[in-house]
Amino acid sequence: MITPSNLHKGDLIGLISPSAKIDPSILYSATRLLEAKGYRVKQGEHALSQHYYFAGTDSQRAHDFQLMLDDPSIKMIICNRGGYGMVKIIDRLDFSCFLDNPKWIAGYSDITVLHCHLAMLYKTKSIHSIMPYDFPADGNSCLAIDKLLEVAGGKKPTYNLPTHDLNLEGSANGMLVGGNISILTSLLGSQSELDTEGSILFLEEVGEPLYRLDRMMQTLKRSGKLSSLAGLIVGGMTKMNEEQEDYGLSAEEVIMDMISDVNYPVCFGFPAGHFPENHPLIIGGEVSLSVNKNSVKIIFK
Known part of the structure; x- marks a missing residue:
């Protein structure tokens, strides 16, 4: 890269x-x-x-x-x-x-x-x-x-994050790709479509009803974008209207439902997305993801 x-x-x-x-x-x-x-x-x-x-x-x-x-x-x-x-x-x-x-x-x-x-x-x-x-x-x-x-300016960031109940433990290395879920699904079939194989995927979303989030995640899953990842980082799920819907799942649980059988590390709660403290991520950068029961570490190489 x-x-x-x-x-x-x-x-x-x-x-x-x-x-x-x-x-x-x-x-x-x-x-x-x-x-x-x-x-x-x-x-x-x-x-x-x-x-x-x-x-x-x-x-x-x-x-x-x-x-x-x-x-x-x-x-x-x-x-x-x-x-x-x-x-x-x-x-x-x-x-x-x-x-x-x-x-x-x-x-x-x-x-x-x-x-x-x-x-x-x-x-x-x-x-x-x-x-x-x-x-x-x-x-x-x-x-x-x-x-x-x-x-x-050239500094490669390192992030130490708190644990999350939905995290899946493990370690992985790969190129970081991703961004907004609705945009990622809209790019399927275009020349800008992501190749996620062997990559660490970052996802965030804002203002979507949970059924739409579910549909978009189903689309990513059915198109093979979630099956061959090295790891997954989930950022902000902002203003997802959870309190107004009788959907039975939170936004994070909707995502977890798509990947419950995977064998790669998953980190929820990364501070990036539609909120003021939107911390930078290098898209295309090589990153190390380590998730265990006590901590989460993300290191750009």
């Missing part, structure tokens, strides 16, 4: 909106925060555009992304928010210049499309992380932002 160049203080970070529109005040606050940390910031030409639900038309959003992929002065690209829209522009993008000078691209949720595309087609790492849309409203930094910038 290709590792993008490290980010350094003074480098230029590009902020783009490839999916849903974003409030200008959020983007201005994020710009000030990153500048205060010693980076220069360039906003995409249409970062604040509005075209109904989207941050500009498909052509405008693709134009912004292409310029930042091609611009060698931009050392990192951070997507401003998710929502929906990345899949509408992904096939318009030309990664030729990017591959000559690979840079970190960060985001999550709808940006799962890009993570999968980069890992599967271009064998290039990216960062699943917090985005400006989720930066603290008071304009201050938080641990998730600090860790994102550390990872972009």
